Amino acid sequence: MSNPSILILPGDGIGPEVxxxxxxxxxxxxxxxxxQFDVSEDLVxxxxxxxxxxxxxxxxxxxxxxxxxxxxGAVGGPKYDExxxxxxxxxxxxxxxxxxxxxSNLRPAQCFDALADFSSLKKDVVAGLDIMIVRELTxxxxxxEPRGIFEEGNExxxxxxxxxxxSEIDRVARSAFELAMRRGKKLCSMEKANVMESGILxxxxxxxxxKDYPEVxxxxxYADAGAMQLCRWPKxxxxxxxxxxxxxLLSDAAAMLTGSLGMLPSASLGAPMxxxxxxxxxxxxxxxxxxxAGQGKANPIACILSFAMALRYSFDLGSEADRVEAAVETALxxxxxxxxxxxxxxxxxxxxxxxxxxxxxxx
Amino acid sequence: MSNPSILILPGDGIGPEVxxxxxxxxxxxxxxxxxQFDVSEDLVxxxxxxxxxxxxxxxxxxxxxxxxxxxxGAVGGPKYDExxxxxxxxxxxxxxxxxxxxxSNLRPAQCFDALADFSSLKKDVVAGLDIMIVRELTxxxxxxEPRGIFEEGNExxxxxxxxxxxSEIDRVARSAFELAMRRGKKLCSMEKANVMESGILxxxxxxxxxKDYPEVxxxxxYADAGAMQLCRWPKxxxxxxxxxxxxxLLSDAAAMLTGSLGMLPSASLGAPMxxxxxxxxxxxxxxxxxxxAGQGKANPIACILSFAMALRYSFDLGSEADRVEAAVETALxxxxxxxxxxxxxxxxxxxxxxxxxxxxxxx
Ligand SMILES: CC(C)[C@H](C(=O)O)[C@@H](O)C(=O)O
Ligand SMILES: CC(C)[C@H](C(=O)O)[C@@H](O)C(=O)O
Numbered sequence: 018m019s020n021p022s023i024l025i026l027p028g029d030g031i032g033p034e035v036x037x038x039x040x041x042x043x044x045x046x047x048x049x050x051x052x053q054f055d056v057s058e059d060l061v062x063x064x065x066x067x068x069x070x071x072x073x074x075x076x077x078x079x080x081x082x083x084x085x086x087x088x089x090g091a092v093g094g095p096k097y098d099e100x101x102x103x104x105x106x107x108x109x110x111x112x113x114x115x116x117x118x119x120x121s122n123l124r125p126a127q128c129f130d131a132l133a134d135f136s137s138l139k140k141d142v143v144a145g146l147d148i149m150i151v152r153e154l155t156x157x158x159x160x161x162e163p164r165g166i167f168e169e170g171n172e173x174x175x176x177x178x179x180x181x182x183x184s185e186i187d188r189v190a191r192s193a194f195e196l197a198m199r200r201g202k203k204l205c206s207m208e209k210a211n212v213m214e215s216g217i218l219x220x221x222x223x224x225x226x227x228k229d230y231p232e233v234x235x236x237x238x239y240a241d242a243g244a245m246q247l248c249r250w251p252k253x254x255x256x257x258x259x260x261x262x263x264x265x266l267l268s269d270a271a272a273m274l275t276g277s278l279g280m281l282p283s284a285s286l287g288a289p290m291x292x293x294x295x296x297x298x299x300x301x302x303x304x305x306x307x308x309x310a311g312q313g314k315a316n317p318i319a320c321i322l323s324f325a326m327a328l329r330y331s332f333d334l335g336s337e338a339d340r341v342e343a344a345v346e347t348a349l350x351x352x353x354x355x356x357x358x359x360x361x362x363x364x365x366x367x368x369x370x371x372x373x374x375x376x377x378x379x380x
Numbered sequence: 381m382s383n384p385s386i387l388i389l390p391g392d393g394i395g396p397e398v399x400x401x402x403x404x405x406x407x408x409x410x411x412x413x414x415x416q417f418d419v420s421e422d423l424v425x426x427x428x429x430x431x432x433x434x435x436x437x438x439x440x441x442x443x444x445x446x447x448x449x450x451x452x453g454a455v456g457g458p459k460y461d462e463x464x465x466x467x468x469x470x471x472x473x474x475x476x477x478x479x480x481x482x483x484s485n486l487r488p489a490q491c492f493d494a495l496a497d498f499s500s501l502k503k504d505v506v507a508g509l510d511i512m513i514v515r516e517l518t519x520x521x522x523x524x525e526p527r528g529i530f531e532e533g534n535e536x537x538x539x540x541x542x543x544x545x546x547s548e549i550d551r552v553a554r555s556a557f558e559l560a561m562r563r564g565k566k567l568c569s570m571e572k573a574n575v576m577e578s579g580i581l582x583x584x585x586x587x588x589x590x591k592d593y594p595e596v597x598x599x600x601x602y603a604d605a606g607a608m609q610l611c612r613w614p615k616x617x618x619x620x621x622x623x624x625x626x627x628x629l630l631s632d633a634a635a636m637l638t639g640s641l642g643m644l645p646s647a648s649l650g651a652p653m654x655x656x657x658x659x660x661x662x663x664x665x666x667x668x669x670x671x672x673a674g675q676g677k678a679n680p681i682a683c684i685l686s687f688a689m690a691l692r693y694s695f696d697l698g699s700e701a702d703r704v705e706a707a708v709e710t711a712l713x714x715x716x717x718x719x720x721x722x723x724x725x726x727x728x729x730x731x732x733x734x735x736x737x738x739x740x741x742x743x
Contacts (some may be wrong), residue, residue, distance in 0.1 A: 024390065111575070166577050225739045249500050
């Protein structure tokens with residue numbers, strides 16, 4: 018049997034730097050645990066645009082469809098702000114999500130003990146926090162038609178369409194219920210059913226799916242109330258399921274609240290392939306951070322933990338994933354801190370590459 | 381000249397209770413300052429549905445169009461959860477906003493000194509916070525067509541449409557720039573121009589309007605990053621302008637962050653009427669809180685401060701508005717606390733009506 022395959026797409030900004038550290042972890046597994054991967058690497062986002070005039074080359078897209086897992090760094094940057102919408106770096110990422118049909122985006126919002134003081138929230142509000150946001154990733158207003166800027170009378174009008182079919186809601190709801198079963202058996206679904214018909218359908222379908230998961234306690238919340246409750250007392254949640262756009266805002270807010278933004282990974286999963294593995298893309302929650310790119314200041318932990326998620330969800334190597342996560346905890350407990358984990362208070366940060374080395378050593 | 385007119389719509393849940401306290405304040409102005417208002421009262425939301433089978437009677441709608449200001453308590457409650465979408469309590473409020481064309485929704489997120497400890501955020505993050513979110517209120521996905529739940533093949537699909545014309549963006553942007561001129565001269569516009577064409581048009585129009593306000597420093601932020609930054613360091617903002625749906629989530633998150641949710645008023649303003657006053661509706665940011673309704677536990681301050689906003693924006697009585705706000709500060713400084721301002725820690729709260737009395741006494 019051939020080795021499992023990984024396509025690495027470092028992308029823009031700090032993407033390449035943090036990905037270099039992930040490659041150290043991958044090499045460690047090859048050398049010390051004899052777990053080998055077929056690793057290939059390619060361009061995405063602004064980097065792909067610079068090389069090919071498109072944020073995702075068709076060959077890269079085809080390769081992404083074949084591999085067992087894609088690891089992505091980050092896309093975007095001010096350099097590309099003036100580009101036409103159709104070739105912006107983000108379109109590369111959105112095309113990957115859509116064509117790989119990665120409908121279930123898992124975004125843990127977790128507060129690392131060593132960092133509980135670092136949140137803008139009070140320590141008792143976030144210490145020990147561990148929730149999972151499941152965001153629908155291939156439909157809704159991100160992809161609905163009609164969309165565009167049109168002439169209408171004497172002026173222009175900007176249009177986007179929120180669109181969810183029953184089966185689209187059903188499948189992401191199921192993935193959230195499955196996760197809830199393996200966690201605290203509590204699921205909160207968020208929409209604006211009081212204002213949007215798509216929210217009404219969302220609520221209906223989620224309620225229907227719940228019948229197959231009688232052990233999971235399901236609740237519903239309007240997304241604005243959800244934003245409030247995340248800020249007030251996030252520990253009331255276990256798993257949250259929501260649509261593409263609400264998930265974008267709510268998961269970013271939740272990530273920031275943990276104080277661990279540079280630490281948070283994500284997994285985007287699709288349907289099982291012929292080999293039984295789900296189509297999958299793993300990426301840090303943080304963005305390309307162009308302001309610190311190329312300076313060795315970036316925190317590689319989110320990207321390394323994204324690889325840990327790949328071990329767990331794509332390669333069925335749960336205990337190896339635990340090992341990576343434990344190594345990160347050890348590094349932090351021993352005081353390893355990149356600049357983002359130090360605030361204003363002095364103390365010298367270590368570099369991206371030093372953090373990678375410390376984590377590999379802890380493995 | 382006749383007295384300025386106010387239509388009071390207490391609505392559902394704690395709405396009637398908090399509005400009773402506002403009426404005390406209105407009476408105080410009549411008795412002690414000889415400032416008289418023609419006050420009428422009517423039903424909205426579930427209360428209107430119970431009486432008339434519709435969440436807003438046509439007569440009430442017509443009256444709202446005529447008066448100088450509408451004061452609204454809150455709408456909604458679990459009792460109405462099973463109602464058809466078209467007659468849900470929220471439809472009454474949305475009809476008022478739409479038919480009065482109240483396009484500019486002002487939502488201050490302010491942290492009251494006496495309550496800085498009460499936020500889930502650290503004190504230094506929120507103490508002294510005073511930002512204003514301007515939310516577009518009559519367009520976007522709340523009202524765009526097509527909308528509904530349709531059959532498509534073998535399944536149903538839920539559809540809503542985000543739709544913004546240049547003139548809709550222009551007018552709300554202008555109202556935000558005007559506000560910024562009277563405040564810190566800093567405006568941040570939030571959208572998802574990296575994903576939505578309606579966001580691209582939004583950014584373009586706001587940038588164009590900025591040319592008429594060269595003194596205001598304009599910045600743009602993606603709404604997900606905006607949610608993050610509000611949670612991280614809200615004091616970086618002065619005025620924020622955003623669309624209907626993003627404004628719904630972001631303003632609720634911001635309100636909760638201040639720790640002063642029961643304290644926050646809002647003003648929804650339209651175009652000037654024949655008498656020069658803008659069409660206007662004032663309401664607290666908090667909802668109908670059905671769990672504590674009828675128990676005398678609700679905090680009437682948000683509703684009283686909404687009346688203060690009416691004094692300022694509808695009746696040009698800025699110094700009288702200051703007087704009400706100062707009375708609230710005095711009451712708080714003297715230790716007056718409704719249950720929501722006490723947390724779990726003991727200390728006996730005062731009732732809704734006692735809080736109203738303390739504030740009137742402080743006037
Ligand atoms: C980069 C951008 C297109 C993307 C999104 O809006 O989904 C990002 O914000 C995210 O959350 O992954
Ligand atoms: C009650 C509801 C229709 C309303 C909204 O979504 O606008 C509320 O959440 C608000 O923010 O005023």
